[in-house]
Amino acid sequence: SGAPSGAAAAGRGLDQISPEGAAGVRFRGVTKAFGANVVLRDLDLDVAPAERVVVIGPSGSGKTTILRTTMTLERPDSGTIEIGGRHLYHEESDGRLRPAREKHIREVRSDVGMVFQHFNLFPHLTALENVMLAPMKVHGKSREEARDRGMYLLDTVGLAHAANQTPGQLSGGQKQRVAIARSCACEPKVMLFDEVTSALDPELVGEVLSVLRDIAALGTTTMLLVTHEMGFASEIADRVLMFDDGQVIEQGPPDQVLGDPRHERTKAFLGAVR
Ligand code: ADP
Numbered sequence: 680s681g682a683p684s685g686a687a688a689a690g691r692g693l694d695q696i697s698p699e700g701a702a703g704v705r706f707r708g709v710t711k712a713f714g715a716n717v718v719l720r721d722l723d724l725d726v727a728p729a730e731r732v733v734v735i736g737p738s739g740s741g742k743t744t745i746l747r748t749t750m751t752l753e754r755p756d757s758g759t760i761e762i763g764g765r766h767l768y769h770e771e772s773d774g775r776l777r778p779a780r781e782k783h784i785r786e787v788r789s790d791v792g793m794v795f796q797h798f799n800l801f802p803h804l805t806a807l808e809n810v811m812l813a814p815m816k817v818h819g820k821s822r823e824e825a826r827d828r829g830m831y832l833l834d835t836v837g838l839a840h841a842a843n844q845t846p847g848q849l850s851g852g853q854k855q856r857v858a859i860a861r862s863c864a865c866e867p868k869v870m871l872f873d874e875v876t877s878a879l880d881p882e883l884v885g886e887v888l889s890v891l892r893d894i895a896a897l898g899t900t901t902m903l904l905v906t907h908e909m910g911f912a913s914e915i916a917d918r919v920l921m922f923d924d925g926q927v928i929e930q931g932p933p934d935q936v937l938g939d940p941r942h943e944r945t946k947a948f949l950g951a952v953r
Contacts, residue, residue, distance in 0.1 A: 702763030720925030852883030
């Protein structure tokens with residue numbers, strides 16, 4: 680972290696992720712199956728603007744699918760999803776979902792940023808070019824504007840010095856920090872983090888968690904995180920959701936869900952990961 684560097688941040692109000700404010704997320708009755716495998720089961724989920732929610736649960740329980748449906752990478756079979764009060768789909772009288780118009784979906788989706796387990800950086804572009812790309816191509820920002828924000832964000836994740844390096848020259852932790860900066864570049868009102876430390880060597884986990892703490896401290900974006908880092912979860916989360924068998928089986932403040940779980944399956948899960 681550290682203070683934003685000189686020209687990049689000077690007087691531009693860049694010390695935030697989304698200048699327009701965070702957005703909430705609402706699922707109502709969302710069901711999603713892959714063949715006979717029902718992964719989300721009539722799921723209701725509310726995340727308030729700027730809230731930090733950590734989702735925990737067994738592997739294969741559908742946590743990633745929650746994030747991917749929020750990002751419109753998967754379409755639910757039924758139910759509705761709203762981001763910042765705007766619907767991604769509408770339900771017809773026959774109960775089937777129709778997507779909203781493609782232009783509307785693109786607009787709603789542009790409020791959401793996602794960081795994946797495996798960084799997915801463009802290998803032939805530098806760190807800075809990776810961060811500048813979407814603001815220019817998708818959001819029509821000028822090169823100068825994209826560069827300013829890109830440098831500010833690389834500085835925020837402690838990588839201003841690596842701006843001109845390509846992913847092949849960076850460590851796993853550095854790559855993931857670039858990926859986080861990249862996902863912040865489009866001023867997301869909601870950020871989704873899918874086990875962003877689980878592909879890293881243990882000694883590189885801390886530097887990535889520290890960047891997530893900095894983003895959380897800004898408090899200007901909603902954060903929905905899937906993680907197995909329970910210490911980190913209890914420190915950062917406003918609320919922890921225990922997810923199993925397609926449903927939220929227990930939720931509450933981290934002290935309660937992680938420290939004093941009520942549900943037998945939560946106890947068993949926490950016993951296994953600790
Ligand atoms: P988690 O993130 O909790 O590990 P996932 O959401 O990744 O769980 O997956 C939930 C279940 O859905 C798993 O059984 C997985 O195999 C299945 N699944 C996920 N994506 C697909 C897909 N595109 N096609 C078929 N099955 C899938």
